[in-house]
Amino acid sequence: MATKKEEKEFEKERKKYLKERMKRMKEEGLEKYFTPEQIRYNRNKRIIGAVWPIFRFLILFGLGFVIMYPLLFMVSTAFRPNAEMNDPSIVWIPKSFTLDNIKQTATVMKFDIFSGFAAKDNTIINTIYLNVISSVLQVLTCSITGYGFARFKFKGRNVLFAIVLLMIIVPPQITTIPLYLQFAYFKLFGIIPLYSGGEQLSLINSGLTMYLPALFANGIKAGLFIYIFRQFFRGLPKELEDAAYLDGCGPFETYIKIMVPNAKTSFLTVFLFSIVWYWNDYYVSSSFFTENNTVALMLKNLDANLQQQLFQGQTVSVRQIIVWLESGCLLSIAPLLIMYIFLQRYFIEGVERSGLTGM
Amino acid sequence: MSDIEKTNAENEELEQLKDVPEVKLVLDESEDDAPAVTEDASTEVAADEEASTEAEEKSYASAAAIPAKQKGLKIPYERRKALYGYGFIALWFVGSIYFFIAPLIQSLIYSFHQTKIVTGGMEMSNPGFDNYYNAFRKDQYYLPALTKMLKDTLLNTPLILVFSVFIAVILNQKFKGRTAARAIFFLPVIIATGPVIDIINGNMSTGGYAGGSEQFSSMFETDLVDQLLNFLGVYNISDQLTEVISALTSDIFNLVWKCGIQILLFLSALQGIPFSAKEAASMEGATAWEYFWKITVPYISPMLIASLVYTIVDSFVDPSNEVMTLVLNQSKQWEHGYSAAMAWAYFAIIGVILAIVLAIINKFVYYEVD
Numbered sequence: 001m002a003t004k005k006e007e008k009e010f011e012k013e014r015k016k017y018l019k020e021r022m023k024r025m026k027e028e029g030l031e032k033y034f035t036p037e038q039i040r041y042n043r044n045k046r047i048i049g050a051v052w053p054i055f056r057f058l059i060l061f062g063l064g065f066v067i068m069y070p071l072l073f074m075v076s077t078a079f080r081p082n083a084e085m086n087d088p089s090i091v092w093i094p095k096s097f098t099l100d101n102i103k104q105t106a107t108v109m110k111f112d113i114f115s116g117f118a119a120k121d122n123t124i125i126n127t128i129y130l131n132v133i134s135s136v137l138q139v140l141t142c143s144i145t146g147y148g149f150a151r152f153k154f155k156g157r158n159v160l161f162a163i164v165l166l167m168i169i170v171p172p173q174i175t176t177i178p179l180y181l182q183f184a185y186f187k188l189f190g191i192i193p194l195y196s197g198g199e200q201l202s203l204i205n206s207g208l209t210m211y212l213p214a215l216f217a218n219g220i221k222a223g224l225f226i227y228i229f230r231q232f233f234r235g236l237p238k239e240l241e242d243a244a245y246l247d248g249c250g251p252f253e254t255y256i257k258i259m260v261p262n263a264k265t266s267f268l269t270v271f272l273f274s275i276v277w278y279w280n281d282y283y284v285s286s287s288f289f290t291e292n293n294t295v296a297l298m299l300k301n302l303d304a305n306l307q308q309q310l311f312q313g314q315t316v317s318v319r320q321i322i323v324w325l326e327s328g329c330l331l332s333i334a335p336l337l338i339m340y341i342f343l344q345r346y347f348i349e350g351v352e353r354s355g356l357t358g359m
Numbered sequence: 360m361s362d363i364e365k366t367n368a369e370n371e372e373l374e375q376l377k378d379v380p381e382v383k384l385v386l387d388e389s390e391d392d393a394p395a396v397t398e399d400a401s402t403e404v405a406a407d408e409e410a411s412t413e414a415e416e417k418s419y420a421s422a423a424a425i426p427a428k429q430k431g432l433k434i435p436y437e438r439r440k441a442l443y444g445y446g447f448i449a450l451w452f453v454g455s456i457y458f459f460i461a462p463l464i465q466s467l468i469y470s471f472h473q474t475k476i477v478t479g480g481m482e483m484s485n486p487g488f489d490n491y492y493n494a495f496r497k498d499q500y501y502l503p504a505l506t507k508m509l510k511d512t513l514l515n516t517p518l519i520l521v522f523s524v525f526i527a528v529i530l531n532q533k534f535k536g537r538t539a540a541r542a543i544f545f546l547p548v549i550i551a552t553g554p555v556i557d558i559i560n561g562n563m564s565t566g567g568y569a570g571g572s573e574q575f576s577s578m579f580e581t582d583l584v585d586q587l588l589n590f591l592g593v594y595n596i597s598d599q600l601t602e603v604i605s606a607l608t609s610d611i612f613n614l615v616w617k618c619g620i621q622i623l624l625f626l627s628a629l630q631g632i633p634f635s636a637k638e639a640a641s642m643e644g645a646t647a648w649e650y651f652w653k654i655t656v657p658y659i660s661p662m663l664i665a666s667l668v669y670t671i672v673d674s675f676v677d678p679s680n681e682v683m684t685l686v687l688n689q690s691k692q693w694e695h696g697y698s699a700a701m702a703w704a705y706f707a708i709i710g711v712i713l714a715i716v717l718a719i720i721n722k723f724v725y726y727e728v729d
Contacts, residue, residue: 044646056529056534060529063526063544063615064544066611066616068543069612070559071546141454144447144448145447145450145451148447148451152440152443152445153437153444154444155441160448163460166459168672169672169710170706171675171676173676173678173686173687174462174463174466174699174703175462175466177469178461178465182462213454213458216458217450217451217454218451218457226451251440251443252443252446276548276549277552279553280549280552280553282554283678300554300557325558328558332554332555333549333555340542340546341542344541344545
């Protein structure tokens, strides 16, 4: 095997040789070697090869700007004094920078990392707790389920898998209200009242509303994750398991010792997506939490909270509080963005290589 | 055929298979590949499949007319594996009964009742189709919102798909800064699902602040599109056409922001195109245009279905679309039965549309493994 460096050199030499040969051919007259169609084809290819990169750059740059625009605007606004917001001479770069907006917004959103680790009072710590625990549980259970669907044949597998597909298609809005009632009067098929002596147990506001579904592979977007894992496990060679079985591994042991180490990329991808979706979720959490603060909920209510705390309850237009809103946005996506910058390789390659390809 | 007969036949079949490992492998693959082809997030297809496997079982049974010679262990190997299979999905199964199926059925029941929240649960009265009747015949917002939503989806879905294929093809080429470009184009995937996009779009409150998208379009507002239409000579031919085209061009912001996952899906499909296909095409002298239509499109067509379903479902469940807003508003006013009826009707319509679209598209999809 040639190394990369060597291959590059070979490529160079090949090109050089082709160029020289072309030159020689041109001197003798191209018609001798090629049909007119071939000449035309090569010419077109050369022209396109020269022009296309320019077009490609323009397209990508333009569309990339469309995507980056809100983020740039966010950064530009978040560090800008409120007074300069209405200055028409400022488009992107403000005349002076300030951290006040960020600090004030952080107070309103209870975002203070240094104020202690009392989970319920601290938005970001609380969100991280919820996110990481739910995501870890979800990844583990979804992978087990996905493996079950991928490698075992049992009666009714297709019907059960149809339920997984249904989980992807049915929006959470349909099931939220019955689920709310189930959590608010938590009976668990009538088992709980037997032990608590008829007392009502309510899970609303408790992290359990997130952890329990995740533990049973029914968290946010669980259907999609089961699907991804199933596709991935199906793509692994069967010989791996057969070897393990021959050596006397049970199925569960095989899964832990053989399949999990092989599915690392898939695990990471699903874990990252799970973190992102839990972080961004406000529909499910706003239904089950009234006092429990998550970043997404805080951002959703930032408008009202700002008016209450910064403007003493006056009604102000969004135009007046835009700097605080944008700093709130920046604060709430900053952890995700930082994670994305370091791990974007895994987001992209993970999905390319893992399950989704065989969809 | 009775159940016992069926299981007996299956046992014999399985034991035979145990003796001849090669045959088993072949059979396994043939049965495994078929689902990969059709299971594209559609219950309809899954149901078909169920029917086909049943048919298969039957054919096994008739083929296995040879009497069993050996009784083997207590539980046959394959049967034991099936039991382990149940073990692996047990956790999910219990969970989905409690956290998914039960609420789903419950909400279907709500939709047929007048509901009232009382301590300890939901009180239901007055069963019947009233909620559905009201939604379609009396509600002045529901039907218009529904038709508008369907129209938008019909218009946006092909646009999103074409656009994502285009971007995916570009991002799949080799050039400097490709990693950076990819990172930027997937950024919407991590941002667009959260409440941040609401603030960006200015949906959160309408206090005179034009959100990012409007701001963006007004920043670059030109008559370029109109001029282009003029130049092509199609301006003012039909007002509706002009309207549609200018609506599309001014909505480029939302279009780009909705395409993250689809681009990802297509890119992964593009990576799956074998190098030999590309080589063969260039040997035969295919132009880029021909290459795209004859190689790229067939290879990514299975992913087209996945993206299509994802796009439709995504626009369907987006909490900011009009029907969903109606549904959520009703549920905020404690009209849970009515809200459930609206959601279920909407869900049923989308389901039917999905089934039809999938049935049509499935005919044009090329699968390498047949």
